[in-house]
Amino acid sequence: EVQLVESGGGLVQPGGSLRLSCAASGFTFSSYSMNWVRQVPGKGLEWLSYLSSSGSTTYYADSVNGRFTISRDNAKNSLSLQMNSLRAEDTAVYYCAREWIYCSGGSCYSSLDYWGQGTLVTVSS
Amino acid sequence: EIVLTQSPGTLSLSPGERATLSCRASQSVSSSYLVWYQQKPGQAPRLLIYGASSRATGIPDRFSGSGSGTDFTLTISRLEPEDFAVYYCQQYGSSPPYTFGQGTKLEIK
Numbered sequence: 001e002v003q004l005v006e007s008g009g010g011l012v013q014p015g016g017s018l019r020l021s022c023a024a025s026g027f028t029f030s031s032y033s034m035n036w037v038r039q040v041p042g043k044g045l046e047w048l049s050y051l052s053s054s055g056s057t058t059y060y061a062d063s064v065n066g067r068f069t070i071s072r073d074n075a076k077n078s079l080s081l082q083m084n085s086l087r088a089e090d091t092a093v094y095y096c097a098r099e100w101i102y103c104s105g106g107s108c109y110s111s112l113d114y115w116g117q118g119t120l121v122t123v124s125s
Numbered sequence: 126e127i128v129l130t131q132s133p134g135t136l137s138l139s140p141g142e143r144a145t146l147s148c149r150a151s152q153s154v155s156s157s158y159l160v161w162y163q164q165k166p167g168q169a170p171r172l173l174i175y176g177a178s179s180r181a182t183g184i185p186d187r188f189s190g191s192g193s194g195t196d197f198t199l200t201i202s203r204l205e206p207e208d209f210a211v212y213y214c215q216q217y218g219s220s221p222p223y224t225f226g227q228g229t230k231l232e233i234k
Contacts, residue, residue, distance in 0.1 A: 035223065045162075045170065045213055047223035059222050095169055102175070109176040110217040111160045115169035 009119030022079040022096030030074035038092040093118040129226035144201040148214030158217035
């Protein structure tokens with residue numbers, strides 16, 4: 001069974017740092033690109049960051065570029081998000097999500113097929 | 126950057142009725158990369174539809190997706206009590222890789 005379990009959330013002061021982790025199990029972690037998505041309570045989903053399966057390619061949303069760093073340890077089946085210079089507007093539930101690429105009949109499809117349960121980050125003094 | 130606009134913001138229907146949710150893109154989107162998710166309170170999003178019209182594993186056939194170009198639709202043929210939730214469309218592109226719509230809340234009338 002595929003499982004993604006986030007940890008590391010909590011209360012942090014503005015300007016502070018926090019490191020989120022996502023423990024993966026039930027699949028070959030090193031074969032999948034991974035993402036972080038967040039959701040302000042009561043609001044919509046915001047994609048934050050992408051990391052390729054090998055760790056060689058990263059993408060970031062403009063809102064976190066330069067402040068957040070995504071990384072992975074394929075030997076430990078773990079994904080991380082280092083968050084620096086945190087702001088009140090970073091308060092949200094943070095999800096890790098697996099990217100699923102499926103190719104059939106000459107077409108390829110992409111989606112986020114498995115998500116963790118989320119970890120809440122609260123940035124407040 | 127492609128912007129996805131979902132309508133309506135809230136849809137009030139009764140169990141057994143048909144639900145039609147819209148997702149409009151600011152530019153043409155490849156159907157291969159248009160996805161729908163369902164999210165219930167306190168839960169992570171759940172993959173419903175990929176490639177605009179293919180149901181994910183375990184998704185009941187009352188859920189269907191259609192559309193192309195800039196206009197996409199999620200239809201729930203006969204609403205069950207467990208279908209009342211928030212639905213998001215999402216597209217996979219180049220920069221940024223993923224964009225979500227703002228969501229449609231499907232509530233019980």
